[in-house]
Amino acid sequence: MAAGSDNAPLIAIVGETASGKSELAMQIAEKFNSEIIAADSWTVYKDFNIGTAKPSAQERARVPHHLLDIADPRKGFSAAEYKRLTVAASADISSRGKLPILVGGTGLYIDSVLFDYSFLPPATPEIRVTLNSLSIEELLQKILEADLDTLGLDLRNKRRLIRLLETNGARATRGELRPNTLIIGVQIPHEKLREQITTRVDAMLTAGLENEVAQLAQKYGWNVEPMKGIGYGEFHDYFNGTQSLEQTRERVIGATVNLAKKQRTWFKRNYSIHWISKQAEVVELVTTFLNK
RNA sequence: GCAGGGUUACUCAAGCGGUCAACGAUGGCAGACUGUAAAUCUGCUGGCUUCGCCUUCGAAGGUUCGAAUCCUUCACCCUGCA
Numbered sequence: 450m451a452a453g454s455d456n457a458p459l460i461a462i463v464g465e466t467a468s469g470k471s472e473l474a475m476q477i478a479e480k481f482n483s484e485i486i487a488a489d490s491w492t493v494y495k496d497f498n499i500g501t502a503k504p505s506a507q508e509r510a511r512v513p514h515h516l517l518d519i520a521d522p523r524k525g526f527s528a529a530e531y532k533r534l535t536v537a538a539s540a541d542i543s544s545r546g547k548l549p550i551l552v553g554g555t556g557l558y559i560d561s562v563l564f565d566y567s568f569l570p571p572a573t574p575e576i577r578v579t580l581n582s583l584s585i586e587e588l589l590q591k592i593l594e595a596d597l598d599t600l601g602l603d604l605r606n607k608r609r610l611i612r613l614l615e616t617n618g619a620r621a622t623r624g625e626l627r628p629n630t631l632i633i634g635v636q637i638p639h640e641k642l643r644e645q646i647t648t649r650v651d652a653m654l655t656a657g658l659e660n661e662v663a664q665l666a667q668k669y670g671w672n673v674e675p676m677k678g679i680g681y682g683e684f685h686d687y688f689n690g691t692q693s694l695e696q697t698r699e700r701v702i703g704a705t706v707n708l709a710k711k712q713r714t715w716f717k718r719n720y721s722i723h724w725i726s727k728q729a730e731v732v733e734l735v736t737t738f739l740n741k
Numbered sequence: 742g743c744a745g746g747g748u749u750a751c752u753c754a755a756g757c758g759g760u761c762a763a764c765g766a767u768g769g770c771a772g773a774c775u776g777u778a779a780a781u782c783u784g785c786u787g788g789c790u791u792c793g794c795c796u797u798c799g800a801a802g803g804u805u806c807g808a809a810u811c812c813u814u815c816a817c818c819c820u821g822c823a
Contacts, residue, residue: 466779490779491779501779525777526776526777527776527777527778528775528776528777529775529776530776531776532776554779555778555779556774556778557774557778557780558778561776564775567775569776570776571776572776603774603781603782605782605783606773606774606782607782608777608780608782609774609781615776620775621776674777675779677777677780679779680779682779704779705779708779710770711779714774715773715774715778717772718773
């Protein structure tokens, strides 16, 4: 069966960071003979463990997890690669008679799979470097000269302009929601989320986040992509001595809260999500879905 | 007690007679989003019956056609001399 035409049942559990979706997914997975596919742009990187809240070895022993530790921090990663690997993993899980559960908070990655995004060819590094050095005005000038259609494009977002030039004006497309898919959204009150984020950041610090960051900085330097992520980048000033550990902690918490907000905004526009607040509802939803 | 500096919207901070409901930053809210997405970008952020009106720039008076901007007094804070 071609990966793209795989129509076996698929469940996606989405939500803000620290909303409790991972634990929920574990329970559903154990109950329904499933395997989990992480839908997270940071847990794909190997060696970045504590700060990304990556599932532990014990959790992975309880339920098989896919798409973790598959990217080299030095090389970066992309949504297109994510889609390809996830579609394949999902088909593989289904072919073994198990239920794939997509779990995560990276909206673009999730939607790329659920709505069959058609990614355009990747950029060539040399061209990107060149385009990156240009100003927005210069990029617009080039777009004008190439007579590319800018309809609906955010002309103030440099990355979008560069991408338009790279694809020579081609636009990617988005399909309908994948058939036989159940999307569950975990939502909790803002106040409670903030509490859980604080608790989780403190747990990360207790688990040795500082030490992990120090080692990763040593191994990869501060410029690799995942090093700029929440829970890592904030430590740069701390190791420089210009910021206390408490200030670092607060910055990490603040950045996480902001991330949660952005995630909420992304998921809000997806009307196919079944938002739930109690776990009991989920078992019922999944049961009904599978018996259809 | 004398001399000088300060008091601006949630916070920080510009403004120094009209173009000021008041630059900017942070914070907050909302949104966009297809090969960097924990990224990148956008809008709003005194009140309201929102092409306009109302109430603001420590307080109260005053000068002026017109004041956050000038003058007087008062309150509080900081600095130097006592």
